[in-house]
Amino acid sequence: MADPKGFLTVRRELPRRRPVDVRIRSWSEVYEDFGKDRLEKQASRCMDCGIPFCHQGCPLGNLIPEWNDLVYRKDWQEAVERLHATNNFPEFTGRLCPAPCESACVLGINQDPVTIKRVEVEIIDRAFAEGWVRPQPPAVQTGRRVAVVGSGPAGLAAAQQLTRAGHDVTVYERADRIGGLLRYGIPEFKMEKRHLDRRLAQMRAEGTAFRTSVNVGVDVTADDLRASNDAVVLAGGATAWRDLPVPGRELKGVYQAMEYLPPSNRAQEGDYDESPISAEGKHVVVIGGGDTGADCIGTAIRQGAASVTQLEIMPRPPEARPDGQPWPTYPMLFKVESAHEELAGMGGDRVYAVSTTEFLGDVDGNVRALRLVEVGGPQTGFAPVEGSEREIPAELVTLAMGFLGPEREGLLEQLGVELDQRGNVVRDGDYRTSVDGVFAAGDMGRGQSLIVWAIAEGRAAAHGVDAFLGGRTDLPYPIPPTARPLA
Numbered sequence: 001m002a003d004p005k006g007f008l009t010v011r012r013e014l015p016r017r018r019p020v021d022v023r024i025r026s027w028s029e030v031y032e033d034f035g036k037d038r039l040e041k042q043a044s045r046c047m048d049c050g051i052p053f054c055h056q057g058c059p060l061g062n063l064i065p066e067w068n069d070l071v072y073r074k075d076w077q078e079a080v081e082r083l084h085a086t087n088n089f090p091e092f093t094g095r096l097c098p099a100p101c102e103s104a105c106v107l108g109i110n111q112d113p114v115t116i117k118r119v120e121v122e123i124i125d126r127a128f129a130e131g132w133v134r135p136q137p138p139a140v141q142t143g144r145r146v147a148v149v150g151s152g153p154a155g156l157a158a159a160q161q162l163t164r165a166g167h168d169v170t171v172y173e174r175a176d177r178i179g180g181l182l183r184y185g186i187p188e189f190k191m192e193k194r195h196l197d198r199r200l201a202q203m204r205a206e207g208t209a210f211r212t213s214v215n216v217g218v219d220v221t222a223d224d225l226r227a228s229n230d231a232v233v234l235a236g237g238a239t240a241w242r243d244l245p246v247p248g249r250e251l252k253g254v255y256q257a258m259e260y261l262p263p264s265n266r267a268q269e270g271d272y273d274e275s276p277i278s279a280e281g282k283h284v285v286v287i288g289g290g291d292t293g294a295d296c297i298g299t300a301i302r303q304g305a306a307s308v309t310q311l312e313i314m315p316r317p318p319e320a321r322p323d324g325q326p327w328p329t330y331p332m333l334f335k336v337e338s339a340h341e342e343l344a345g346m347g348g349d350r351v352y353a354v355s356t357t358e359f360l361g362d363v364d365g366n367v368r369a370l371r372l373v374e375v376g377g378p379q380t381g382f383a384p385v386e387g388s389e390r391e392i393p394a395e396l397v398t399l400a401m402g403f404l405g406p407e408r409e410g411l412l413e414q415l416g417v418e419l420d421q422r423g424n425v426v427r428d429g430d431y432r433t434s435v436d437g438v439f440a441a442g443d444m445g446r447g448q449s450l451i452v453w454a455i456a457e458g459r460a461a462a463h464g465v466d467a468f469l470g471g472r473t474d475l476p477y478p479i480p481p482t483a484r485p486l487a
Helices: 036-043 053-057 064-072 076-084 090-096 116-130 153-164 194-206 222-227 257-269 291-302 338-345 411-415 451-470
Strands: 145-149 168-172 209-211 231-234 254-256 283-287 307-312 349-352 354-361 367-374 390-393 396-399 438-440
Touching: 036 064, 036 116, 053 064, 064 076, 064 116, 076 116, 090 116, 090 194, 090 451, 145 153, 153 168, 153 194, 153 231, 153 451, 194 209, 222 411, 231 411, 231 451, 254 257, 257 291, 257 396, 283 291, 283 390, 291 307, 291 338, 291 396, 307 354, 338 349, 367 396, 438 451
Parallel strands: 145 168, 145 231, 168 209, 231 438, 254 396, 283 307, 283 396, 307 349
Antiparallel strands: 354 367, 367 390
8 A cells, every 4th residue: 555654644735726817818727737746645645445435436446546556656657557447548537527536535534535636647647748658459350340429538438448359440520520528618728638639649549540520310321330330339428408498598699508618629729710709808607507617617718708607506515515415425515616716816706596587688689688586496496586686797698507418310310229218328238229239328328427437438338349249358347337327
């Protein structure tokens, strides 16, 4: 194990974020460098518990005590091998995952948990810098062809696993670049796209093929895809967004988050000099209090918004674990992300327990304000509080209220796969759908979820596909049996 007294002598420490007034002038990631000596001390806090609940907290089953111990002992190269044993893309999860492993850390019962997420990202960043991350092409080709539809984390994980198993894998993406929401949904200040590009270079060198600007179900029919492949993996995500059907929704300036964020990311890719949907000089309202809402906040501030307000229908979460969410469960707590710090720095506000009732427009059909009302909690059915209605200025509104499941039109309708009551694709324990040879992984089958679940499901689906094609498989199945999809 790491230092037996580490959790007693070393306090939890994270890298500092760059000052707000500095970081909002650029799109670079917000954290300052964190020296490896300091990180090794943080790794020493891992207690190598008799029952490491962090394993259960992580859908990938990451070998957290093992690579913490290796980092503490300065064996970074072996640490990245143990990290890659369960996770294809730790550079993504280390930046974007909300770290349910830390919520399940035994040390977190009565102290601050181990900085698992930070250790993870520092291991993989150093591994790339040192040249330890190399292509792993298969020794033998099977001659079997697999199509993966969707190039988000689930699709990429499935594709890499199946390529390494020797199959001829092609990933289809309807956008013009590979990456799904990693490319066009996650702002540069949360994850610079160079991390995605260098992983894609590894996958190409291993033999994975990528086809962009192909909308499967439109440009290629489901029948054609099945006829030209031995198996198909559906990994298109839960892209049917939740709307807000209130009066004035049709006004110009009211956008879905996934209409607002991608053009900004395209500007960072060099497609535009500046985003065609810009918050510059405008009063911005973000409806939705989750991570996507925070992404909209940080983007609007960097675009030069005059003001930003975030609205959330739920009550403000507590800052400490409530009794109903005990360790080692993942608690719903009040979080202050980097974008929230920036919001506070500009005098913006996070408003809880309110509901938007109407968008108000000017004579040219542009949104100018919205009308909201305070509401009771879920136990009241979010009943409006009498006399609490008010208006706030809103010249740009983004709807960041989550997603309702996969898009049914096109591919899913053509395939005729069975859907559950929530509209997600039904899978069995091997990730097979109701259509022979068609598998589903990630949000398309699970519903809107975490990036770590997407990668875990991509790996698990690859296990099912490989067994289907060859009768057996050596690929790992990372998800605990109790968390497998139900037949």
